[in-house]
Amino acid sequence: MSSTQLRVFLLFSAGYFVSYVFRGVNLGFAPLITHDLGLSAADLGVLTSLYFLGFAGAQIPAGVLLDHFGARRVTAVTILFAALGIGIFGAAHGVGMMMLGRLLIGVGVSVCLGAAFKALAQHFDAARLPLMNGLVMAIGGFGGVVVGSPLTWVLGFASWRAVCVGLGLLTVVVSAALWTLTPDAKETRHQASLGTQFKGTLHILRSAAFWKIGSFSVVTQGVFYAMQSLWVGAWLRDVQGFAPREAASLVSTLGFAMMAGCLGFGAAARSLERRGVSLYVFCGIGMTLFVVTQLLIMFGAPLPAGLLWAAYGVFGGTGILSYAIMARHFPAQMTGRVNTSLTLIIFLLIFGFQIGVGAVLSHWPASGGQYPAIAHLTAWGILVALQVLSAIWYVLPSRTRVQPTQAPVGQRS
Numbered sequence: 196m197s198s199t200q201l202r203v204f205l206l207f208s209a210g211y212f213v214s215y216v217f218r219g220v221n222l223g224f225a226p227l228i229t230h231d232l233g234l235s236a237a238d239l240g241v242l243t244s245l246y247f248l249g250f251a252g253a254q255i256p257a258g259v260l261l262d263h264f265g266a267r268r269v270t271a272v273t274i275l276f277a278a279l280g281i282g283i284f285g286a287a288h289g290v291g292m293m294m295l296g297r298l299l300i301g302v303g304v305s306v307c308l309g310a311a312f313k314a315l316a317q318h319f320d321a322a323r324l325p326l327m328n329g330l331v332m333a334i335g336g337f338g339g340v341v342v343g344s345p346l347t348w349v350l351g352f353a354s355w356r357a358v359c360v361g362l363g364l365l366t367v368v369v370s371a372a373l374w375t376l377t378p379d380a381k382e383t384r385h386q387a388s389l390g391t392q393f394k395g396t397l398h399i400l401r402s403a404a405f406w407k408i409g410s411f412s413v414v415t416q417g418v419f420y421a422m423q424s425l426w427v428g429a430w431l432r433d434v435q436g437f438a439p440r441e442a443a444s445l446v447s448t449l450g451f452a453m454m455a456g457c458l459g460f461g462a463a464a465r466s467l468e469r470r471g472v473s474l475y476v477f478c479g480i481g482m483t484l485f486v487v488t489q490l491l492i493m494f495g496a497p498l499p500a501g502l503l504w505a506a507y508g509v510f511g512g513t514g515i516l517s518y519a520i521m522a523r524h525f526p527a528q529m530t531g532r533v534n535t536s537l538t539l540i541i542f543l544l545i546f547g548f549q550i551g552v553g554a555v556l557s558h559w560p561a562s563g564g565q566y567p568a569i570a571h572l573t574a575w576g577i578l579v580a581l582q583v584l585s586a587i588w589y590v591l592p593s594r595t596r597v598q599p600t601q602a603p604v605g606q607r608s
Contacts, residue, residue, distance in 0.1 A: 199378050203318050204327065206377045207311035208334040209369050210270055214304035215338025216362065217277060218246060219424040221297075222446065223346035224355045226439070229564070232290060236429075236566065240553025243425045245294050247546035249301025251539050255396055257306045258535030262528060266310035266317075271374035277303025278366040285359025301542075303366075308335075309534035312518050314377075316530045322465060324519040325474065329461020332515050333454040339423060339508075340454070343447030347440060396532045404524050408475070409537050411582075411589035412514035415482045417544030418489075418578045419511035423449060424545075426552050427504075430575075433565045435500065445504045452508030460513050474520050479589055481513025486582050493575055548578060 196204070221228075221243040229239055253273075260269045280299030287293040315327045349358060399405055422430070427449065431442035464477050488506045496503065518534055525533045552574040559570040 200318050202376060202378065203314050204330065206369075206373050207266070207270070207307075207314050208331045210274060210304075210307040210373060211311050211331055211335035212338050213274070213277070213362075213366055213369050214307035215335040216341055217281070217300050217304055218420065219339055219342035220346065220358075220362070221246075222342050222423075222425055222428050223350060223443070224358075225425070225428065226564075227350070227355050228293070232293075234290075235553075235557055236561070237550075237553040237557040238290070240425070240550045242290065242294055242297060244421075244546045244549035245297040246301040247420075247542045247549065249298040249303075250305045251301075251542035251546060253302045253305035254309070254535040254539030254542070255532075258309060258396060258532035261306060261310055261313055261535065262530070262532055265379050266306075266314040267373060267377040267379055270306050270310040271370045271377075273306050274303050274366055274370045274373070276300075278363045278370070279303070281359050281363045281366065285356045285363070305538075306535070309538055312522070312534045313530045316522050321523060322468075324522055325464040325516055326461040328515060328519055329457040329459075329464075332457035332461075332512055336450055336453040336457060336508075336512065339450030340447045341450075342424075343445075343450055344440070344443045345447070347443040396536060399525065399529065399533055399536050402525075405521070405533070405536070407589075408517055408520050408524065409540065411479060411482050411585045412517035413537065413540045413544055414582050414585040415485055415511070416514045416541045417548050418582060419485070419507075419514075420541075421545045421548035421552065421578075422575075423453075423511070425549055426571075426574075429556075429566070430571050434568045434571050437500075445500060448501055449504045449508040449511075452505035453512045454508075456509035457512045457515065459509070460516065464516060464519075474516060474523075478513060478516040478520065479586075481510055481516070482582075482589075483586060485510035485513060486579060486586065489575065489579055489582075493572060493579070551577070 221239075225239060225243075228234065228242075232238075234242070257269070257273070277300045280296045280301075280303055282296070283299065284293050284296030287296060311331045312328060315331065316324060319327050346358070423446075427446060428442050431437045431445055432439065437445065460477075460481055464474055467477055468474060485507070488503065488510055491498065492503050492507065518537065521533045521537060522530060555574040555577070556566045556570045559567050
């Protein structure tokens with residue numbers, strides 16, 4: 196790896212790490228802000244999910260801007276909205292301002308994942324993308340570790356509002372580093388007019404290959420992040436009876452396992468492709484194992500909790516391989532829009548799933564801030580059913596072969 200490649204990898208990974216911390220920080224904040232503001236499960240679901248709504252809503256323009264101005268400029272500027280958002284969230288004394296802050300955070304980090312994948316695609320060979328994308332996801336996944344035991348430990352001596360100040364300062368530092376230290380890719384600037392690039396986004400969304408590749412992935416990723424960033428903690432406390440610190444420890448275990456899974460599956464994908472196993476098939480196998488793991492957790496399989504939740508983390512991130520599959524089926528100059536279009540759908544689903552789980556739980560009365568096991572099982576059962584349906588679509592033969600897609604007129608270099 197050259198020094199330029201290393202800088203690209205580390206700096207965009209740092210951006211995605213910040214994004215991931217923001218995504219799950221309400222997991223640690225939840226008991227505190229629920230107590231302070233008297234929120235129900237439905238209220239908490241809406242508040243937390245606004246991050247994903249802001250993230251999703253910004254994806255289409257973010258993809259166009261990434262392809263037009265380049266990953267460095269767009270990421271460094273946009274992430275400052277997240278710094279503003281966490282400042283508003285931490286200073287708020289009412290739900291309305293907290294919702295605004297959470298929405299701005301989502302908008303601010305909306306480009307971090309797509310920008311990282313685009314930058315990697317511009318600086319690394321296609322054969323190395325599954326591994327490099329996995330490495331970025333692993334570093335980002337460390338954010339999932341941080342919002343477990345480390346965040347619980349910090350909240351033992353610092354207020355959640357002080358943590359918000361620290362996150363804001365960290366975000367500004369990452370923005371400055373991206374702006375000053377990241378090299379530009381020569382081919383990213385001013386390839387076509389913004390109007391023409393928006394037409395390219397419509398071409399992607401009309402592509403049968405895009406939907407075929409993304410079908411199973413978007414649902415499994417939506418479920419994984421909706422649960423990991425909010426409802427896993429409630430499940431561990433309400434259903435499995437863990438104390439808050441034990442639950443936080445398992446959340447961190449999940450995060451570490453996801454990091455290991457991203458690294459392992461990224462490396463294994465490249466190795467298996469050399470042996471004739473397609474990335475599409477390998478990705479499908481990993482996502483299927485994720486669904487199986489959820490069923491084992493739901494039905495209380497007689498296995499150690501740490502092992503089950505580690506498996507949840509390991510297999511939960513396999514759907515991310517679909518980004519590397521997409522990179523092979525669309526022209527390089529459309530990579531930013533392809534990535535952000537896929538991310539848009541994933542985050543819309545996360546938004547819907549987080550609200551949906553909260554709404555389902557709220558149909559049962561809470562006792563001491565906890566919901567009965569049947570409430571959690573009902574909510575998660577619905578999510579598993581949706582994943583099974585998407586898996587069927589993924590494996591069914593398509594009418595048209597999934598193959599590299601040509602850009603429409605005006606999009607080719």
